[in-house]
Amino acid sequence: MAAPVTPPRGMRDFLPSEKAKRDAVLGKIRSVYRRFGFDEIETPVVEDAKRLHSGLGGDNEKLAYAVMRRGLDVADLHAASTPLDLADLGLRFDLTVPLARFFASHRGQLPTVFRSIQIAPVWRAERPQKGRFRQFVQCDIDILGEAGPIAEIELIQATAAAIDALGVRDTVIRINDRRVLTSLLASWNVPATAADAALIVIDKLDKIGPSGVAAELVELPGFSGWSSADLAATLEALAAADWESAREASWIDRAAFSDLEAIRASLPDLPIRFDPTLVRGMGYYTGTIFELAHPDLAYSLGGGGRYDGMIGRFLGVDVPAVGFSLGFERIVDLVELDHEADADAVVLLYDNDVDARDLARIKQSLVREHRRVRLERRAKNAKNQRAALAEQGFRQVGVVTAETADGPIEFRPLS
Structure with a gap:
């Protein structure tokens, strides 16, 4: 008996009914985003390998698929010091790096403040497991060229409206700022050299809890004055923080917190929760960060933040930028759509x-x-x-x- 013929691990086929549902969900998301003034663009599925491995993509760079150069021979293989020496292109691992390159390429043809929609597949060499695939669709909206919190407000408004249009209820926006995290670590006397490593550990809070995070943190340089128990208690208190308690905290970055409060005040009808332990793993974030959470799920339904330094890497001139990405593969499983028959x-x-x-x-x-x-x-x-x-x-x-x-x-x- 012949072995079953299946797609590569971590990739999927979709039957007509599944494809119809995915298209219907994407159609609703697109429609909402366009009503909020965003314009859709398209970029190639491959980018220059050096661009994808320039330090902008954080840990995702390690998961990028490389495309080998044409015409390689045995001499090229022997001359290569790393596998990447044999590649000139790579499959995109997200849509943010391609957007930064796109804006740098076409800035003269775009509005001063550009509101972008990107809905497209990306590829990462993940270890396949429930909810993690090697090919998956991202739904991104970004605002480039606007430095004020109005950009974050627009992104959160549009995202909340899209989720509402899909019938997904009870979601909460968790919000923080990288400047708040920096001031928090400074209050713990963590040296700047250990800050990135500390944030990577704190980002595991939802997965391993305060005790697990504390146990890892005390092993890092800069935490010599802390006991694991004291640090776990501090993390528990931070996780329970709210707007009022944070406003009185001695360690808070006042300017950053003021921006967060302005965002909250501008969206009074949305549940926006301040979470000083929210990190977001991407190292390119420079300011506001946010995630879309659901009380019944252990994982987020989307997230994003401000990445003001990225476009300058391509353009040579800094351009403020902030984006919000929906986790489409997770959302589409939550959505219940009545089968919409075509009357014709x-x-x-x-x-x-x-x-x-x-x-x-x-x-x-x-x-x-x-x-x-x-x-x-x-x-x-x-x-x-x-x-x-x-x-x-x-x-x-x-x-x-x-x-x-x-x-x-x-x-x-x-x-």
């Missing part, structure tokens, strides 16, 4: 003795009427056949026999 979709059931020329003529005439038409041979089990067609979104059926092929086709409901 019909099925022509035909007998074996019907001339193919008649079928072609009838179908063509219906297509010209802007109908979606399926030709299907009439099965012996009519009940099962009709049920399957109804499940696929068809609502009307017409029967073509050799005797009726020349006349008008009568359509009836499938149910």
Whole structure:
């Protein structure tokens, strides 16, 4: 017996019904984003390998798929000191680095403040597991050129509206600022040289809890004055912090917290929770960071933040930038959509003795009427056949026999 033929690990096929649902969800997201004034762009699936490995992508760079140069020979293999020496291109691991390159390439053709939509697949050499795939779709909106908190406000508004349009309820926006994290570490007397390592550990709080994070932190340089128990208690208190308690905290960065409060005040109808332990793993964030959380899920449904330093790496001139990415693969599993049948979709059931020329003529005439038409041979089990067609979104059926092929086709409901 032949072995099953499956896609590569971490990648998936989608049946027509699954693809239809994904397209419907994406359509709702696109529609909302466009109403909020964002414009969709498209970039290549590959970028220059040096650009993808320039330090902008954090740990994701380690997961990037490299594309080997054409025309390599044995001498090239022996001369290479690392595998990347053999690559000139790579599959994009996110949409932010390509956007930064895109803006640098086309800045003269874009508005001073550019609101971008990118909805496209990305690739990472992840270890496949539940909720983690090697190919997946990202839904990004970004605002480039706006330094004030109005950019964050617009992004959160649009994201919340998109989630609401999909019927996903009870989500919460967790918000923080990298400047708040910097001031927090400074209050712990953590040297700047250990700050990045400390943030990587704190970012594990949702996974390993305060005790687990504290145990790792005390092993880092700069935590010699802390006991694991004291640090765990401090982390528990921080995780329970709210707007009022943070406002009185001695360690808070006042300017950053003021910006966060301005965002909150501008969105009074949205549940926005201040979380001083929120890190977001990408090292390119420079200011506000946020995540979309759901009380019933252990993982976020999206996130983003401000990355003011990235575009300057390509352009030579700093451009403020902030973005919000929805975790589409996680969201699409939560969404329940009624199967939206196409009112103009019909099925022509035909007998074996019907001339193919008649079928072609009838179908063509219906297509010209802007109908979606399926030709299907009439099965012996009519009940099962009709049920399957109804499940696929068809609502009307017409029967073509050799005797009726020349006349008008009568359509009836499938149910």
